[in-house]
Amino acid sequence: MPLSEQEQRLLDEMERHLMQNDADVVSAPAGPQVLSYRNLIIGALVVLAGLGAVIAGIALWGTSLPVGLILGVVGFAAMLGGVILAVTPVKGAVPTATSGGAQPSRAPRQGTFMDRMNDRWDRRQGGDS
Template sequence: MPLSEQEQRLLDEMERQLMHTDADVVHASTGDRTLSYRNLLLGAVLVLVGLGAIIAGIAMWNSTVVAAVIVGVVGFGAMLGGVILAVSPGKGDASSDVADSPTPQKTPSVGGASFMDKMNDRWDKRQQG
């Protein structure tokens, strides 16, 4: 069944609103993921140190099991900390993103609420006849 002109306009308006909202979401999320080379390097070194500790824990297994487990857990923690450090943004990048983020988030929420109110009103009118 083909759409009427009013339904086609409504669909076009919904698509434009969705594209506008998706563009804001994509724009907001890309700024937060700027990697710092310093953090990446330190994280990689920490991962390698943790891997070495795990290997040392495996090598110590036959002599003292408790010490081997402790060294292995510390090595795993070092590797996990290294990965978290490597993917975290730098100090300078995070402060600029936090300062810029509130302005774009307020605008779509106000526009989105009025759009949804209009959609609800149109739906109610359709249901009533």
């Protein structure tokens, strides 16, 4: 059963409103993010060095308060920076193919959302209109 003109206008208005208000969802990157193994290794090493600095800061806390405090803060900052470095995706990298082989490319979408939905409905119902 097709939509009435009022229902069609209301649906189009809702669709436009959704696209305007959820621009961050619409503009989100479509492809998977690629992490660099080099960044992961360097980030892990920086985190370990920061952890060592925090432990050294705790050990020095009793003998020299300012040195222990500074070393602990620097160690924490190093650990935070190492984690950020490790999880930052590489810009402009192309993801490698998985063991399943190359993925088939999808045909570009044409028409509005409602046109595509109507086409899908027609194919399900066996109609050619």
